[in-house]
Amino acid sequence: MCGDAGVVTLDIDPHVTAAARERLSALGYQRVAVTGDGTAGRPNASPYERIFVSFAVPRVPMTSVEQLAPGGRALMTLGTSSPSWPGLAVIDKRPDGTAEAELRTVEFGHRAGVGFGRLFLSPSFRDTITAAEGPTRRTRVAPPADTARGMWLALDGLYLGLVRHFGAKDLAIGAPECGSWVRVRAVGSRQWDVGTYGPRDIWAEIQDAAARWRAAGEPAAYRIHFDTDDVQRATSPNGALTWQLPR
CATH class of the missing domain: 3.40.50.150 (Vaccinia Virus protein VP39)
Incomplete structure (x- = not known):
C-alpha cells in the first residue's frame, strides 16, 4: 500500500526477515527487511x-x-x-x-x-472456576457489561494479574499467580450469585474499578x-x- 520507497520492516527472527526479503524481491519490490x-x-x-x-x-x-x-x-x-x-x-x-x-x-x-511474559489460565484452572461448588453470595449488583471496555481496561491497569475465561458461560476471572478466582452467574431477574475463592476478592476489585470508571465519566x-x-x-x-x- 505504501510502495517500496522509505519502508522498513523489522523482526527479531532472522528466518522471518530472510523470507520477507526473498518474497518481496520475487514480487519486484525493493525492500529493507531488517533483523533486530x-x-x-x-x-x-x-x-x-x-x-x-x-x-x-x-x-x-x-x-x-x-x-x-x-x-x-x-x-x-x-x-x-x-x-x-x-x-x-x-x-x-x-x-x-x-x-x-x-x-x-x-x-x-x-x-x-x-x-514480554503473559499469564494464562491452565485447562485445570478453567475447569475449577467453571465447575467448582461452594458458598456464594447473592447480589443485585450487575457485573459490568462486556461492552464497557473502558472499565475492563481500567481494571486491568488497576488490578494486575487477572485473566478472563472468555469460553465460560458465566463471567469467570482468575488470578493465576495466587489461585484466586471469581464466578458470577445470573439466577433470576436482576439477581446474580457470586462465588469467590483465594486471597484476592476479585469481585470487590471489579466493583471498585467500575465505581472509579463511572466517576471518571x-x-x-x-x-x-x-x-x-x-x-x-x-x-x-x-x-x-x-x-x-x-x-
Whole structure:
C-alpha cells in the first residue's frame, strides 16, 4: 500500500526477515527487511511518517516517539501481563515535535512480543472456576457489561494479574499467580450469585474499578502521559482515574 520507497520492516527472527526479503524481491519490490528488536526501531532511517508495531508491548517504547516525524503517527497494542483486555496506543507527533498519546479500548490486540511474559489460565484452572461448588453470595449488583471496555481496561491497569475465561458461560476471572478466582452467574431477574475463592476478592476489585470508571465519566479512551523515561501513566479525560503503565 505504501510502495517500496522509505519502508522498513523489522523482526527479531532472522528466518522471518530472510523470507520477507526473498518474497518481496520475487514480487519486484525493493525492500529493507531488517533483523533486530522492534522496540528499538531503526534510527538511521528515521524519521518515519508512520510506525506500526505488530506485537503487544507493556508501555510505549520511547524510541517510537523519538523516531516519528512531525505530523507522524504510531500505533501499537498495549497491555499488562494479562492478554484479556488490550488497548490500542495511538501516538501523534505534533508539528513542534512534542507527542500526544491516547490509549483506546479495543476488543482484540496483538500477541506479546519477545521477552514480554503473559499469564494464562491452565485447562485445570478453567475447569475449577467453571465447575467448582461452594458458598456464594447473592447480589443485585450487575457485573459490568462486556461492552464497557473502558472499565475492563481500567481494571486491568488497576488490578494486575487477572485473566478472563472468555469460553465460560458465566463471567469467570482468575488470578493465576495466587489461585484466586471469581464466578458470577445470573439466577433470576436482576439477581446474580457470586462465588469467590483465594486471597484476592476479585469481585470487590471489579466493583471498585467500575465505581472509579463511572466517576471518571465512563471513558472509552485515556490519555497517556510520559512523565519520565521510566514512568508512563494512563489518565481519564477528566483526570479522575489514572494508573501507571507496567515497567
